[in-house]
Amino acid sequence: MAAPRGLVQRVDQELHRREVLPRGVRLVVAVSGGADSVALLRLMAFLNGSAHWNWRLVVGHVDHGMRGRESAADARFVARLARDLGLPFALAKLRLGKHASEAEAREGRLRALEAMVRARRCAGVVMGHHADDQAETVLLRILRGCGIAGLGGMRAVETVGRLRIYRPLLGVGGAGVTRAELRAWLEQIGQTWREDATNAIGGDDGYLRNRVRAELLPRMQALAPGAVGAMGRLALLAQGAEEVIERRVAEVLAAAVVERSARRVVLRREILRAAAPLICGEVLRHAVETVGGSRETADFERIGEAVRGVRKRAGGLIFEMGRGVRVSVGRDVQVSRG
Numbered sequence: 001m002a003a004p005r006g007l008v009q010r011v012d013q014e015l016h017r018r019e020v021l022p023r024g025v026r027l028v029v030a031v032s033g034g035a036d037s038v039a040l041l042r043l044m045a046f047l048n049g050s051a052h053w054n055w056r057l058v059v060g061h062v063d064h065g066m067r068g069r070e071s072a073a074d075a076r077f078v079a080r081l082a083r084d085l086g087l088p089f090a091l092a093k094l095r096l097g098k099h100a101s102e103a104e105a106r107e108g109r110l111r112a113l114e115a116m117v118r119a120r121r122c123a124g125v126v127m128g129h130h131a132d133d134q135a136e137t138v139l140l141r142i143l144r145g146c147g148i149a150g151l152g153g154m155r156a157v158e159t160v161g162r163l164r165i166y167r168p169l170l171g172v173g174g175a176g177v178t179r180a181e182l183r184a185w186l187e188q189i190g191q192t193w194r195e196d197a198t199n200a201i202g203g204d205d206g207y208l209r210n211r212v213r214a215e216l217l218p219r220m221q222a223l224a225p226g227a228v229g230a231m232g233r234l235a236l237l238a239q240g241a242e243e244v245i246e247r248r249v250a251e252v253l254a255a256a257v258v259e260r261s262a263r264r265v266v267l268r269r270e271i272l273r274a275a276a277p278l279i280c281g282e283v284l285r286h287a288v289e290t291v292g293g294s295r296e297t298a299d300f301e302r303i304g305e306a307v308r309g310v311r312k313r314a315g316g317l318i319f320e321m322g323r324g325v326r327v328s329v330g331r332d333v334q335v336s337r338g
Contacts, residue, residue, distance in 0.1 A: 007177070007185045008046050014172040015047070020156045021166050025123040026056040028090065028116050030109075031081070033061070033074040033194040038081065039182040040128035040169065042191055045085050058088050058120050062112045064105055065095040077194050090116045102209060114163040124164030129154055131169075131176030135231035136212050143208070147300070148245065151238035153231075175232035248275075249282045256283060264336040265290050272310050272333060281307045287335040288321050297322025 015021055029044060031037040041059060048055050059082035063075045075091055082089035092112035096105055113125045134153045141150035156170045169177045186193060220227040256271035265287040272280045281303045288298040298321040306319040306327045317329040328334040 007181060008043060010172055011043055011168065011177070012047055015053075015168055018156070018171065020168045020171075021053070021055075021126070022123060023052065024054045026058065026121060027166070028058045028060040028113060028120060028122050028125045030060050030062070030113055030125050030127050031078045033077045035183050035186060035193040036128040036130060036133075036179065038191060038193040039186050040126065041081065041085070042186070042189065044126065044168075045087070058090055058116070058122060059085075060090045060113060060116045060125065061092070062109045063091065063093045064100070064108070065093060066098050066100060066105070074194055088120075090120065092116060110160060110163060114161065117163060124166055126166045126168065128182075129167045129170060130179055130182060131228050131232045132179040132213075132217065134170055134176055134235055135217055135228045136209060138231050138235055139212050139216060140209060143212075145300075148238050149242050151234060152242055153235035153238075155239065171232070171236060174236070175229035178228060245278070245282065248279050249286065252279055253283050253286060258332060260290065263291055263338060264334065267333040267335070269310060269329065269331060269333050277307050277311070280310060284310075284327060284333075284335065288325050288327070291325055291335055291337040293321050293323050293325035293337070298325070 021027070029037075029041050031041050041057075044055065044057060047053055048057065059078060061075055061078040063071050065071055067074075079089050079091070092115065094108045094112060096108055100108075116122070117125055137153045138151060141153070154167060154170060156167050158165050169182075217228070224230070252271060252275045256267040257265065258268055259266040267283065267287065272283060275283070284306055285295065285298055285303055288303075289295065302319065302321055306321075306329070309317040309319060309327075309329045310333055312329075315330040319327040319329070321327060321335075323337070325335065325337045328336070
């Protein structure tokens with residue numbers, strides 16, 4: 001079947017422009033059977049019809065074991081699709097149970113996909129996250145409280161543990177391909193799909209995401225039809241800002257460190273005082289994590305207090321960061337545990 005024009009061309013042009021996916025490598029395409037992942041697979045199969053990309057694709061499916069017979073039917077559907085496309089099929093079976101949370105399902109899914117990638121000697125896994133997914137992710141992080149890194153949402157390319165993840169549908173045309181566009185394209189080419197099991201995951205985390213998807217995002221779209229695209233562009237801008245901040249933090253950290261070990265980091269106070277408060281805070285957070293603290297305990301309020309202490313002229317100040325970590329401000333700044 002000839003590839004329809006439009007969406008295929010848009011994705012192809014974006015992949016050429018941004019080089020999200022490497023050429024000539026073996027890749028696992030994660031396919032749940034839902035519209036998004038089925039569209040991703042069909043798009044990549046169409047693109048691979050040219051000699052340019054030369055991917056060796058493996059269709060990977062994770063049976064979460066959360067819907068009984070429906071889960072098995074999802075697996076059979078994806079296996080048939082792989083066979084119809086002439087592609088190898090890999091199946092991983094989990095037994096999470098119907099009450100598993102979104103976080104548990106995600107962790108299990110990533111472990112299974114990582115095993116597939118290793119077993120098949122692939123460069124990584126390709127996922128069908130799109131503009132709506134990105135908007136939901138950014139909104140969830142805002143609701144839970146996040147910084148610039150959180151506003152960046154999902155990255156088109158990232159590494160989680162030892163698993164390389166590619167999301168080629170993010171950022172297409174600046175904002176990404178929408179859920180509606182993918183479904184319309186599948187209908188155009190006559191491709192069916194199954195409802196994605198991950199859209200109805202339980203637990204508090206799944207409940208909030210489902211509310212954002214079903215209620216909040218549609219309301220935003222009704223008020224401002226370009227809301228999904230705006231959230232995608234915000235994410236790209238935040239990713240760029242984060243890269244700039246990370247470079248500056250690395251520079252200040254290199255200049256400020258006097259001593260560093262697993263239990264203590266000593267920093268030159270004058271270097272921290274000269275840095276912007278945001279940069280100073282990120283340097284302190286890095287030091288806190290170095291000695292065994294966490295971002296959860298060294299939160300916005302605690303780090304903010306420590307930054308204000310560093311910028312004062314007084315000495316002998318101590319700020320507790322949780323998990324036994326403290327920031328002591330004197331002539332220099334000492335971050336220590338225990």
